[in-house]
Amino acid sequence: MEQIIKAMDMVASTKLIRARESLDGIRPIYLNLKRIVTELGKQMENAEHKFFKERTDTKNTLYVVLTSDRGLSGSYNSNILSKALKHMNKGKNEKLIVVGTKGIDFFKREGKDIIRSVYDISDDNVFYGTENMAQNIHDVFLSDEVDIEEVYLVYTHFENVLTLEPKIEKLLPVEMDESDENYITDIKFEPGTDNFIDHVVPLYLHMSLFRAFSEAHTSEQAARMVSMDAAGKNANDLVEDLNRVYNRKRQAEITQELSEIVGSAESMKKGGTDDY
Known part of the structure; x- marks a missing residue:
């Protein structure tokens, strides 16, 4: 068992390195697209566009929840699922797109309306899979x-190996980041702003999903590596405890045998004296 745990730890470590490289590549693309879309939303003529118009009486919400297909990753899945469920319970009608068998099984037990289930996605298909999903969200x-x-994206943000943060971000309508005042709001688009929005928003949705998949996959491998490392240490502690118990038992048996031998020798000595 200890060897199996070590092997799983090494596999998770290797996958983590690859996942971090992919994540470092996609984050700048996403952030630049996010900035462009935000600049579009800050222009007055786009304020009433469906992609940017905020509503105060929303009743129908779509959640895209990213979980894993396999366990042995500590509290990775339970943290994101509990956060998603807590955010959903606000009296709204929720529809779900759930990625990962752990999330699918959980929300089925909760009786949620899952309109699409996605699982067992290979790393090679993530880019095209998220593109298809983004188009589906756009059309819906x-x-x-x-x-x-409104559409919310629920995933685990990777900060570092020991810091994995469950996050909920609003995909649509696009949230305006008011913290940065350096956005350009007087950009001119040819042939027109609407035409540009129709092309850039689907790309933004795609990159948002692709980046979230990368964040979640990296977080999953980090959680699994930490979990396997802890399991390995627990296995070593268990082996040491069992060795101590075995040694104490063995020592007690040896002591008992010595006592019996000494007692038998003394009995034989006394018996021999009496016979003489």
Whole structure:
């Protein structure tokens, strides 16, 4: 068992290195797209666009929740699922797109309306899979039949190996970041702003999902590595405890045998004296 744990720890460590490299590559692209989309939203003529218009009476919400397909990752899944469920319980009608068998099983037990389940995605298919999912979200949000008024993305943000933060971000309508006052709000677009929005927002959704997948995958491998490391230490402690118990038992048996031998020798000595 100890060897299996060490092997799983090494696999998680290798996957973590690759996942961090991928994450470091996608973060700058996402941040620049986020800035462009925010600059679009700050222009007065776009304030009433469905992608940017905030509503105060939202009743129908779509959640995209990213979890893992496998366990042995400590509290990784439970943290993100509990945070998502707490955010959902606000009297709204929720529809869910759930990634990962852990999340699918959890929300089925909770009786949530899962409109799409995604699981067992290979690393090679993540880019195209998130592109397809982004298009699906785009179409559902603009559709009058479904009437989705806001979209939230639930994932685990990777800060470092020991700091994994469950996060909920609003994808649509696009949230305006008021903390940065250096946004350019007087940009001119040709042939027009609406045409540019129709092209850049789907790309922004795609990169948001792709980046969140990368964050979640990196966090999962970090959580699994830490979990396996802790399991390895616990296994070593357990082996040491069992060795101590075995040694004490063995020592007690040897002491008992010596006592019996000494007692038998004394009995034989006394018996021999009496016979003489």
